[in-house]
Amino acid sequence: MRIYIKDIKNKIGEEIKIKGFVQTIRDQSKIKFLIIRDISGIIQAVLLSENSEAFKATDGLTNESVVEIIGKAKEEKQAPEGVEIEIREIKILSLADPNLPIPVVEKTGGEVDVNKRFDWRWIDLRKNDKLMMMKIWTEMERFFRKFWEENKYLEIHSPKLMGSPSESGANVFEVKYFDRKAYLAQSPQFYKQMAMASGLEKVFEVGPVFRAEPSFTTRHSTEFVGYDAEISYIESHQDVIGEIERMINFVLSGIKDKFEGEIRDVFGQEVVVPQIPFPQLTMAEAKKILSNLGVPSQDNDLSPEEERAICDYIKEKEGHEFVFITEYPIDIRPFYHMRKEDNPNITKSSDLLWKGVEIITLAQREHRYDVLVNQAKEKGLGNSVDFYTNFFKYGCPPHGGFGLGASRFLMKMLDLPSIREATYLFRGVNRLEP
């Protein structure tokens, strides 16, 4: 039975079997040292020339080949970490071409150019920090799901092929669909709201989102994983904010418990579990602060520079990494956001900023059919959204929800330089492979 490398230390004196990649070969003619790597860690394997059969089997063995080793686990002062395996039998399961296009172990200079690494992503992912990113992603998603599960959400999987371009329309991918056109969903927005009209009360979706935006930044991709949720019977968008606070607090507590040390060692980041409630600023308040700080202002929205500045300000003032920006004006928000009762130019919506980047947009939705149809008209959306407004025609609870970019969340948690580093396989304007 194969055991994981991290468990070898509990098997001292026993014969064990391991499988993994050959990370390093140190051949000294009468003795060879191999560093073997599996999902759980690395171990030194020592091969003595007395074992002529196994010795011969490693002729021509190359770095990054995949092997199976049977041998004795032993304590050895001279071995790294004091534990090694003495090889009795070694099988080459897959011989790697010795001319690796990119190194797995980087010995000199900086890291290989990100674009080159992504051409060879399957090799890039063999590195420890990439593996750690994948492990943390898995746990992060598990904690989000656990939160939704414990709070009685239903999971939906809405279709990604749509018959008409939803929302804005300009940023959707068009695909051939038999003898007509279809569009890739750029958000589960309409369908998760439909679930509210169906009485499902609380739903979440983990799924791909497609954006045909020609964006060249460290925080955009054309396909990404979205975490979306929608909840019924809210009083206002503040109920959505409260839910998000509890959710993020829950997720980051879980991550901190499990990976605090690894995140510090590998990424140099402290995981901070945010205090509830998170700070909030209205757009007007944020603009006033930014003006006092002398940050150049963008008309009525926040520029990336302003987002960074406001987060720095909150961090210093309140020691908090998060801040909700509320009271967005209606002209920069979609027609389905509910408007304030006492000020029809302001939406009941908010963006959540984390360490300078927008990670969530949330709002109370307009569930009143007549009001919604009027707002759509006002935004110049004619009958094209009829299929959507119909959801609200036959009874629909007041509701609201949010969308969160999973890679953005992970990027900020680990302080990665780009969303690409927080993604298994990146999709951007110029990247469709691998």
Added chain:
RNA sequence: GCGGCCGUGGUGUAGCUGGUUAACACAUCUGCCUGUCACGCAGAAGAUCGCCGGUUCAAAUCCGGUCGGCCGCGCCA
């Protein structure tokens, strides 16, 4: 799409006030080495310097174009 910067063996860099064998480290190949651990030692192969054109006796180096990339902006999660 706009702006800034960049493109040199497989990888990371040096050279780039023009001058003829394009340098270094790692990786690769050959030989030697019984405890290495960034193993070591000796040697070898590997680059028409992104591409096209121009200036010049001479271009990796200067100029123009083009393609590709990174970063920033717009847009957003």
